[in-house]
Amino acid sequence: MPVVSLRFELDDLTRPEVIRLLEEHLEDMYAVSPAESVHALDLEALRVPEIAFWSAWEGTELVGCGALKSLAEGDVELKSMRTSTHARGRGIATALLRHLIEQARAAGGRRILLETGSEDFHAPARRLYAGNGFTERPPFGSYALDPNSVFFELSL
Incomplete structure (x- = not known):
């Protein structure tokens, strides 16, 4: 089913459905990667002034989320990009990514x-980023070279 209409909300991270989606995100990250290679942020780490967090809604249903963290010199880090399991394969991640880029x-x-x-x-995330103009790059900031990580950038 194609995406009909998405609403993006700058979110305060208090709604139960948003909290649950972020919990699922962390559970998946720890299930597929060694703990030292998990860079997903928990709820409290997302609640800092330098991070803006958006939730994506289709009607009253939460279908995704993503955040932007302000770094030095005009750089922005994409964090916590997630599409709900039941909404995958419908273009929601692409729409959310384009919203975050904007x-x-x-x-x-x-x-x-x-x-x-x-x-x-x-792999789907890597294809999404590459398909939207992101290119691979070396680690940045406090990240170290890690065989479990791939780093990307997009010039704006």
Whole structure:
């Protein structure tokens, strides 16, 4: 079923359905990657001033989320990108990613950086990023070279 209409909300991370989606995200990350290679943020780590978090809704149903973390010199890091399991394969992740790119651009960002996993579980995410103009790059910030991680960037 194609995406009909999505509503993106700057979210305060208090709604139970948003909290549950983030809990599922962390559970999946720890299930497929060694703990030292998991860079997903928990709820409290997302509740900081330098992170803006959006939820994506189709009617009253939460279908995804994503965050942008402000870094130095106009860089922005994409964090916590997630589509709900039942809504996958319908273009929601693409719409959400494009919304986040627009938000970063509107805020004056110069590029978006991200880390994702190298495991097969993360293959759809890597295809999504590459298909939207992101290119692979070396680790950035406090990230270290890790065989379980792939790093991307998109110039804005």
